[in-house]
Amino acid sequence: xxxxxxxxxxxxxxxxxxxxxxxxxxxxxxxxxxxxxxxxxxxxxxxxxxxxxxxxxxxxxxxxxxxxxxxxxxxxxxxxxxxxxxxxxxxxxxxxxxxxxxxxxxxxxxxxxxxxxxxxxxxxxxxxxxxxxxxxxxxxxxxxxxxxxxxxxxxxxxxxxxxxxxxxxxxxxxxxxxxxxxxxxxxxxxxxxxxxxxxxxxxxxxxxxxxxxxxxxxxxxxxxxxxxxxxxxxxxxxxxxxxxxxxxxxxxxxxxxxxxxxxxxxxxxxxxxxxxxxxxxxxxxxxxxxxxxxxxxxxxxxxxxxxxxxxxxxxxxxxxxxxxxxxxxxxxxxxxxxxxxxxxxxxxxxxxxxxxxxxxxxxxxxxxxxxxxxxxxxxxxxxxxxxxxxxxxxxxxxxxxxxxxxxxxxxxxxxxxxxxxxxxxxxxxxxxxxxxxxxxxxxxxxxxxxxxxxxxxxxxxxxxxxxx
Numbered sequence: 079x080x081x082x083x084x085x086x087x088x089x090x091x092x093x094x095x096x097x098x099x100x101x102x103x104x105x106x107x108x109x110x111x112x113x114x115x116x117x118x119x120x121x122x123x124x125x126x127x128x129x130x131x132x133x134x135x136x137x138x139x140x141x142x143x144x145x146x147x148x149x150x151x152x153x154x155x156x157x158x159x160x161x162x163x164x165x166x167x168x169x170x171x172x173x174x175x176x177x178x179x180x181x182x183x184x185x186x187x188x189x190x191x192x193x194x195x196x197x198x199x200x201x202x203x204x205x206x207x208x209x210x211x212x213x214x215x216x217x218x219x220x221x222x223x224x225x226x227x228x229x230x231x232x233x234x235x236x237x238x239x240x241x242x243x244x245x246x247x248x249x250x251x252x253x254x255x256x257x258x259x260x261x262x263x264x265x266x267x268x269x270x271x272x273x274x275x276x277x278x279x280x281x282x283x284x285x286x287x288x289x290x291x292x293x294x295x296x297x298x299x300x301x302x303x304x305x306x307x308x309x310x311x312x313x314x315x316x317x318x319x320x321x322x323x324x325x326x327x328x329x330x331x332x333x334x335x336x337x338x339x340x341x342x343x344x345x346x347x348x349x350x351x352x353x354x355x356x357x358x359x360x361x362x363x364x365x366x367x368x369x370x371x372x373x374x375x376x377x378x379x380x381x382x383x384x385x386x387x388x389x390x391x392x393x394x395x396x397x398x399x400x401x402x403x404x405x406x407x408x409x410x411x412x413x414x415x416x417x418x419x420x421x422x423x424x425x426x427x428x429x430x431x432x433x434x435x436x437x438x439x440x441x442x443x444x445x446x447x448x449x450x451x452x453x454x455x456x457x458x459x460x461x462x463x464x465x466x467x468x469x470x471x472x473x474x475x476x477x478x479x480x481x482x483x484x485x486x487x488x489x490x491x492x493x494x495x496x497x498x499x500x501x502x503x504x505x506x507x508x509x510x511x512x513x514x515x516x517x518x519x520x521x522x523x524x525x526x527x528x529x530x531x532x533x534x535x536x537x538x539x540x541x542x543x544x545x546x
Contacts, residue, residue: 152472194224217238276313
């Protein structure tokens with residue numbers, strides 16, 4: 079294939095996107111004004127000026143994107159499919175009674191425990207449609223109930239993703255349906271990965287191993303998953319350094335901090351993806367860097383817990399992406415997460431020392447795209463607009479008055495655009511959102527099923543938690 083924009087033979091394409099400003103995340107060519115993207119067999123086959131595409135590209139279909147900004151699909155590196163129907167519910171409960179802490183043990187896990195397979199499929203359809211509508215084309219599930227139904231929903235909605243099973247084998251007060259024997263936990267996780275494979279780029283949906291928390295997983299389970307990951311070539315999604323209770327638990331049990339304990343038992347390594355990673359000591363950051371652990375920064379919830387050391391982690395070369403932590407945190411719009419993170423990181427890590435722009439917006443936009451792909455080990459296939467990569471593309475409109483004028487499309491994408499500005503989304507070369515509407519499912523029918531099932535699910539949840 080002739081290099082993009084250099085002239086050469088004609089290019090045939092299934093889809094040609096023309097006229098947009100391309101924010102590529104490709105270091106060799108970060109911005110193409112009035113550009114064009116040719117897509118063939120689910121991959122980007124050519125990128126160049128729209129003027130050149132008119133002469134070079136022969137496309138079965140052309141999408142006029144004049145005045146739009148084209149971006150790589152956003153990558154959510156920590157997602158909870160099974161918590162989509164909890165959006166706003168915990169706050170509503172807090173207005174009625176004193177909440178029991180920690181929230182994850184007393185509310186999030188009990189909610190997941192009442193979900194049937196069809197509830198998770200419904201939750202997945204809603205979650206992934208929501209994600210696609212706001213520009214997210216790939217997610218990494220943290221671990222929840224009925225992951226096969228998550229995969230089914232992901233295939234049906236058209237999103238790319240990695241599903242996982244919530245895994246716990248110890249701890250008091252857990253719903254029986256959410257706690258397994260150690261053997262069952264290992265067998266079910268291994269079976270899930272074998273059934274779906276470890277890649278999210280071959281058939282668009284894959285699977286990871288997952289461990290929920292230090293407090294609810296035995297040492298035998300951590301060590302077994304370490305070995306299983308090596309045997310299967312799989313990654314492991316965990317929650318780590320998420321709360322003070324976890325630090326205190328590790329100190330009381332082992333005289334170590336959480337990451338230090340996992341290092342001591344030989345668990346840490348490049349297959350580990352550690353969500354949150356908020357309350358890390360300098361020594362634990364060293365461990366992440368030494369063992370090539372990747373991380374998910376979830377700003378919409380993390381800053382309530384502590385000040386994540388994102389700038390320090392990035393300077394150490396740690397692979398770190400953005401995550402939303404699912405709808406229980408409120409929003410799954412990664413564009414919003416960029417802005418929240420930018421303001422909070424600047425106020426904590428820069429302003430006290432009069433250091434301006436300690437974490438540039440462009441860097442956070444990269445974390446939401448290519449950085450997220452790197453954290454998930456998918457950067458060879460997604461995360462940037464480059465020939466040879468998967469055609470996961472977002473088209474957003476900056477035409478609204480609150481985004482005008484557009485001097486720099488990169489700035490506008492990072493600072494101004496939100497999910498509501500997303501007009502079209504392409505995953506694997508297929509248009510799954512067109513003019514702000516899903517093409518893969520009937521949104522009216524989805525709303526009707528949600529209206530029917532939501533009260534039933536909430537009644538079970540409130541009964542299970544004594545919230546009624």
